[in-house]
Amino acid sequence: TQLLEQSPQFLSIQEGENLTVYCNSSSVFSSLQWYRQEPGEGPVLLVTVVTGGEVKKLKRLTFQFGDARKDSSLHITAAQPGDTGLYLCAGDGGSWGKLQFGAGTQVVVTP
Amino acid sequence: NAGVTQTPKFQVLKTGQSMTLQCAQDMNHEYMSWYRQDPGMGLRLIHYSVGAGITDQGEVPNGYNVSRSTTEDFPLRLLSAAPSQTSVYFCASQKDGSYEQYFGPGTRLTVT
Numbered sequence: 001t002q003l004l005e006q007s008p009q010f011l012s013i014q015e016g017e018n019l020t021v022y023c024n025s026s027s028v029f030s031s032l033q034w035y036r037q038e039p040g041e042g043p044v045l046l047v048t049v050v051t052g053g054e055v056k057k058l059k060r061l062t063f064q065f066g067d068a069r070k071d072s073s074l075h076i077t078a079a080q081p082g083d084t085g086l087y088l089c090a091g092d093g094g095s096w097g098k099l100q101f102g103a104g105t106q107v108v109v110t111p
Numbered sequence: 112n113a114g115v116t117q118t119p120k121f122q123v124l125k126t127g128q129s130m131t132l133q134c135a136q137d138m139n140h141e142y143m144s145w146y147r148q149d150p151g152m153g154l155r156l157i158h159y160s161v162g163a164g165i166t167d168q169g170e171v172p173n174g175y176n177v178s179r180s181t182t183e184d185f186p187l188r189l190l191s192a193a194p195s196q197t198s199v200y201f202c203a204s205q206k207d208g209s210y211e212q213y214f215g216p217g218t219r220l221t222v223t
Contacts, residue, residue, distance in 0.1 A: 031210050033212075041217070042115075042201050042203070042214025042215055042216055042217055043214050044214070045211045045213075050210075088153060088154070092210065098144070098156060098159055098169065099154075099156070101146075101153040101154040101155070102153050103152055103153040104153050
């Protein structure tokens with residue numbers, strides 16, 4: 001089993017602050033995905049990173065895939081209350097339909 | 112398109128009862144998966160399917176059965192419910208060649 005560890009488990013910040021969530025593993029992944037999940041709903045894909053060292057930006061969210069494809073980070077600039085949610089990273093070991101998920105980081109942004 | 116649908120939304124079972132969680136997708140995706148989500152543990156893969164007639168076990172398959180007779184449907188069966196199966200269950204589908212999994216809204220199951 002390829003374990004994905006996310007940190008921190010919980011993050012509470014004020015609107016306008018920046019935050020970073022980390023996703024680490026000792027295993028190499030073909031791709032790594034970030035999902036956001038809101039209460040009572042299923043996870044929704046934010047981004048997929050495939051190439052080592054890749055950086056992707058989605059408005060105020062910046063995603064980075066480590067050079068060795070074992071770790072990733074999600075950085076949110078000037079967080080807003082709408083960014084509140086559970087952020088999950090998921091690794092694809094190369095088998096379609098099978099994802100290994102981290103435990104998630106609960107982010108709360110207060111006005 | 113409805114995407115991925117799951118029924119029921121909520122279910123309470125007594126220990127030893129059996130039931131089937133329904134999952135359907137209308138996107139003609141080849142791959143479908145079942146996950147359970149427990150506090151502090153993220154989503155864990157129960158069973159998955161790469162096409163009609165083909166299923167395989169995931170990380171936590173014990174106590175669950177699946178079948179895939181059509182591309183659209185992927186039901187999950189609990190044969191004899193146990194309190195340890197209290198969880199939120201998510202079904203997901205994925206198109207061959209795409210990285211993205213589309214998740215249903217989930218079924219919250221409580222076993223007493």
